[in-house]
Amino acid sequence: MIHTVSQGIITGILMGAIYALIALGLSIVFGIMNVTNFAHGDFVMLSMYLSYAVGSALAWDAVATPLITAPLLFIFGFITYYLLIDRTLRQMYVVQLAVTVGLQILLRSLALIVWQAQPRALQYSIIQGNIQIAGFEILTSRLISAIISLIFIAGLAYFLNKTWAGRAMRAASDDLDAASLMGVNYHKTYALTFAIGSSITALAGGLLMSFQQTDPVGGVRFGLLSWAVLALAGLGSLPGLIVAGIIVGVVESLTVSFFDPRSRLLGVYAIFILVLWLRPRGLFGRR
Amino acid sequence: MNFKKYFNQQNTFILIGLVIALVIPQAFKSSQYVMLLITTVLLYAILASAWNIIGGMAGQLDLAAAAYLGLGAFTTGTLLIQWNITPWVGMFLGGLIAMGLAILIGFPLFGFKVKELWYAISSSALVVVLQSLFMMWNEVGGPTEKYLPSGSSPWYSLRFNTYVPYYYIMVTILVVVILINRWIRYSKLGYSLLALGEDEDAVEVLGVNSQLSKLKALAIYAFICGVVGGLYACIYGYVHPAFFDTSMSMEITILGIVGGMGFIYGPAMAAIVMVSFREFLRASLGSQLAGLYLAVYAIILIVVALFQPRGIAPLFERGLKKIQTYFAELKRGHKADA
Amino acid sequence: MLKVADLTKKFGNLIAVNCASFEVNRGEIIGLIGPNGAGKTTLFNAISGLYKPEGGTITFKGMNITGWLPHKICKLGMSRTFQVTRAFTHMTVEDTVRVGAYNRYNEKNVQEKVDQVVKICDLTDIRKRVCSDLGLASLRKVELARALATEPEMLLLDEAGAGLNATELETFMNLIKKLNQENKITFCVVEHVMQMVMGLCQQIVVLDSGEIIASGTPNQISTNARVIEAYLGKRAVHVRD
Ligand SMILES: Nc1ncnc2c1ncn2[C@@H]1O[C@H](COP(=O)(O)OP(=O)(O)OP(=O)(O)O)[C@@H](O)[C@H]1O
Ligand SMILES: [Mg+2]
Numbered sequence: 001m002i003h004t005v006s007q008g009i010i011t012g013i014l015m016g017a018i019y020a021l022i023a024l025g026l027s028i029v030f031g032i033m034n035v036t037n038f039a040h041g042d043f044v045m046l047s048m049y050l051s052y053a054v055g056s057a058l059a060w061d062a063v064a065t066p067l068i069t070a071p072l073l074f075i076f077g078f079i080t081y082y083l084l085i086d087r088t089l090r091q092m093y094v095v096q097l098a099v100t101v102g103l104q105i106l107l108r109s110l111a112l113i114v115w116q117a118q119p120r121a122l123q124y125s126i127i128q129g130n131i132q133i134a135g136f137e138i139l140t141s142r143l144i145s146a147i148i149s150l151i152f153i154a155g156l157a158y159f160l161n162k163t164w165a166g167r168a169m170r171a172a173s174d175d176l177d178a179a180s181l182m183g184v185n186y187h188k189t190y191a192l193t194f195a196i197g198s199s200i201t202a203l204a205g206g207l208l209m210s211f212q213q214t215d216p217v218g219g220v221r222f223g224l225l226s227w228a229v230l231a232l233a234g235l236g237s238l239p240g241l242i243v244a245g246i247i248v249g250v251v252e253s254l255t256v257s258f259f260d261p262r263s264r265l266l267g268v269y270a271i272f273i274l275v276l277w278l279r280p281r282g283l284f285g286r287r
Numbered sequence: 288m289n290f291k292k293y294f295n296q297q298n299t300f301i302l303i304g305l306v307i308a309l310v311i312p313q314a315f316k317s318s319q320y321v322m323l324l325i326t327t328v329l330l331y332a333i334l335a336s337a338w339n340i341i342g343g344m345a346g347q348l349d350l351a352a353a354a355y356l357g358l359g360a361f362t363t364g365t366l367l368i369q370w371n372i373t374p375w376v377g378m379f380l381g382g383l384i385a386m387g388l389a390i391l392i393g394f395p396l397f398g399f400k401v402k403e404l405w406y407a408i409s410s411s412a413l414v415v416v417l418q419s420l421f422m423m424w425n426e427v428g429g430p431t432e433k434y435l436p437s438g439s440s441p442w443y444s445l446r447f448n449t450y451v452p453y454y455y456i457m458v459t460i461l462v463v464v465i466l467i468n469r470w471i472r473y474s475k476l477g478y479s480l481l482a483l484g485e486d487e488d489a490v491e492v493l494g495v496n497s498q499l500s501k502l503k504a505l506a507i508y509a510f511i512c513g514v515v516g517g518l519y520a521c522i523y524g525y526v527h528p529a530f531f532d533t534s535m536s537m538e539i540t541i542l543g544i545v546g547g548m549g550f551i552y553g554p555a556m557a558a559i560v561m562v563s564f565r566e567f568l569r570a571s572l573g574s575q576l577a578g579l580y581l582a583v584y585a586i587i588l589i590v591v592a593l594f595q596p597r598g599i600a601p602l603f604e605r606g607l608k609k610i611q612t613y614f615a616e617l618k619r620g621h622k623a624d625a
Numbered sequence: 626m627l628k629v630a631d632l633t634k635k636f637g638n639l640i641a642v643n644c645a646s647f648e649v650n651r652g653e654i655i656g657l658i659g660p661n662g663a664g665k666t667t668l669f670n671a672i673s674g675l676y677k678p679e680g681g682t683i684t685f686k687g688m689n690i691t692g693w694l695p696h697k698i699c700k701l702g703m704s705r706t707f708q709v710t711r712a713f714t715h716m717t718v719e720d721t722v723r724v725g726a727y728n729r730y731n732e733k734n735v736q737e738k739v740d741q742v743v744k745i746c747d748l749t750d751i752r753k754r755v756c757s758d759l760g761l762a763s764l765r766k767v768e769l770a771r772a773l774a775t776e777p778e779m780l781l782l783d784e785a786g787a788g789l790n791a792t793e794l795e796t797f798m799n800l801i802k803k804l805n806q807e808n809k810i811t812f813c814v815v816e817h818v819m820q821m822v823m824g825l826c827q828q829i830v831v832l833d834s835g836e837i838i839a840s841g842t843p844n845q846i847s848t849n850a851r852v853i854e855a856y857l858g859k860r861a862v863h864v865r866d
Binding site for chain 3: 474475478479481482485486488489490491492493494495496497549
């Protein structure tokens with residue numbers, strides 16, 4: 001019993017780190033631009049498919065595919081920003097909702113056109129296999145993915161605090177008008193932010209593909225998970241994001257091991273709703 | 288005689304609409320496919336019009352249409368399959384159950400002032416959650432379709448081998464839903480909803496209980512979706528957890544927005560135009576590539592949302608005004624001639 | 626009529642209103658003044674139920690309304706306007722007024738009330754206009770009108786005169802005086818425009834940094850040393866008057 005719980009918690013923590021990474025992409029877009037991208041989960045889905053395409057075409061390992069897919073997603077985010085998001089900034093809020101939900105339908109149908117409905121997975125990963133630690137079984141692929149996620153989140157925190165581009169992004173988040181007075185072109189800054197947010201999903205997609213399969217409607221799950229993480233974390237605290245990701249991961253993993261694999265989102269939904277009721281600003285949020 | 292008073296423009300339009308609605312099945316009776324199409328279009332028109340109450344008027348971006356639809360479908364289906372209870376009762380009960388769940392969730396959500404983005408996401412999560420619940424609940428749902436029995440009398444079990452009766456029921460429901468929309472819009476509830484959609488604090492200091500108003504709107508919307516869900520199950524002849532469809536919910540929301548938030552006829556019009564168009568695309572592109580029609584459709588939705596942010600209803604209104612002035616000038620011209 | 630006792634409202638560590646106590650008698654026009662950030666709006670928000678205070682009691686018409694929901698307080702007979710106008714932008718002037726009028730009227734007789742209020746507030750010319758098309762002076766009138774339509778016994782006006790020119794201000798003041806005398810409405814007004822405060826109010830309460838530092842008649846206040854200090858000391862940041 002205790003062993004099963006601990007095993008569930010360990011698996012959950014490892015997944016949670018990746019969820020934090022996925023939510024990070026959403027968090028900087030939402031936190032800095034105040035743009036709600038309902039298609040974020042489908043960006044993850046798209047990234048996973050691209051990883052699949054690159055991995056199977058070049059016979060690369062899934063973990064290596066972000067080397068190609070991240071720049072692709074960066075460009076994709078850039079184009080999406082200028083084609084769609086930029087035009088919604090000065091519009092009513094519902095327009096943004098309609099446009100990003102439309103984008104969601106579009107991405108799903110594109111995945112359906114290119115890769116058909118059946119799930120796709122990459123075959124071998126060099127980091128496949130298990131490690132045994134103190135009687136617990138740990139999938140190497142998940143462990144390494146989690147470590148990469150954490151390193152990346154820390155790196156991004158450094159980027160936001162220490163570099164000019166990062167400071168410009170945060171300035172734009174605090175006050176649009178003041179930022180433009182300071183000579184920050186917010187269109188460019190926003191485009192950069194959105195592109196970075198998108199390319200983060202590419203990294204997450206590559207990591208996920210090392211132990212998961214993907215299908216055209218898989219985006220819903222990642223969308224929900226990342227909004228749940230964000231609701232839990234609140235905005236503006238990266239450590240909070242990691243903790244929230246881990247909570248969500250653990251809850252999901254425990255639901256799966258004690259209840260039913262099909263109910264994996266139920267526990268997450270429950271904490272999401274509870275947080276909305278009781279802590280609308282998240283557990284760690286500054287705003 | 289007061290004949291002239293009733294023969295105004297709006298009533299004329301409604302009359303023409305009704306005549307067309309009655310004639311359509313006669314024209315397309317031979318093609319079941321076309322009738323199914325038209326029925327589907329009506330289904331979306333009803334759902335989008337119902338959404339207008341919670342979304343367009345109250346400004347709550349609800350993404351849970353399919354959750355309530357699915358509940359209605361499963362209630363109706365299960366009652367018919369297991370106890371042979373007629374869908375007429377099932378539809379009504381389904382509506383009530385959907386409404387009950389909506390109130391259960393809406394009461395705390397609105398009480399805690401969850402709105403905008405977070406309301407949208409929690410409602411969209413509801414669809415997913417119900418889907419997994421019904422997937423696990425094998426007696427009622429489960430991974431395989433549960434078929435509705437045909438029974439002895441088609442009117443008892445609402446199972447016809449033609450779509451024409453469904454069509455008429457759908458038209459009736461659509462008319463009723465639009466009437467409900469009109470009634471709400473010009474009543475205390477409607478004014479309160481429109482105002483609270485814009486500024487909740489400001490409306491509360493004017494004596495409006497915003498939580499209760501939103502809850503009423505949500506309950507009516509959920510009830511309509513539930514009732515239509517029952518019909519949906521009868522039309523397709525089975526129930527399946529895939530009825531809890533996030534894409535469908537999103538589409539309803541987009542139709543409501545694209546139709547023109549708060550315009551009574553907007554969402555129905557958007558549904559008729561866009562869903563017909565979607566089905567046309569499906570018919571002409573579907574055979575070549577699965578998903579292509581949806582991609583084209585999504586692009587069109589995005590373009591409309593971007594370039595006609597107030598929706599297409601204002602466009603129609605402007606068009607109507609033009610026709611009016613044209614006819615008015617024609618009349619004046621006639622008089623001048625004489 | 627309204628009695629506020631030891632009211633305290635905090636935002637995190639910031640104490641926006643600190644143990645404020647004052648009383649408003651029926652039929653009065655009372656002025657609430659103080660430098661920017663003194664906590665006037667916060668005090669209004671707490672009284673009208675939009676904020677839950679951390680301490681103290683609010684008594685209105687003999688009832689303890691502390692912690693009541695805003696719509697209940699409105700039903701009891703209190704309404705307000707906002708400092709930054711919060712119009713229902715897509716609604717017409719008439720419909721905006723109707724939202725308030727439903728507070729005491731039903732479908733049958735609501736139109737009468739709307740017509741009456743529209744006339745009193747001199748909105749007849751613009752009654753069919755959409756609020757997003759209106760200028761500030763009209764918006765302030767619409768906000769007053771919709772609050773008036775709820776048939777309050779007491780009205781809280783938050784800087785209703787800000788941004789108006791001299792003639793607009795004059796008509797606005799006359800309207801308030803008229804409502805006070807003819808409709809027997811009690812007013813509590815927050816105001817930076819001294820001309821308006823001195824011209825309207827029988828009583829003045831001065832707030833500074835969340836605390837009430839003085840109260841009395843306009844004459845008493847204008848010679849009170851603490852008030853002068855509070856105002857002169859903050860002259861540099863005090864841009865609005
Ligand atoms: N929602 C809030 N959250 C945090 N702090 C707030 C909030 N509202 C007001 N404050 C702070 O409380 C203090 C009092 O603000 P308040 O708006 O009541 O002042 P005021 O007297 O109305 O000023 P003004 O003349 O500028 O309208 C200010 O320091 C303000 O920054
Ligand atoms: Mg103020």
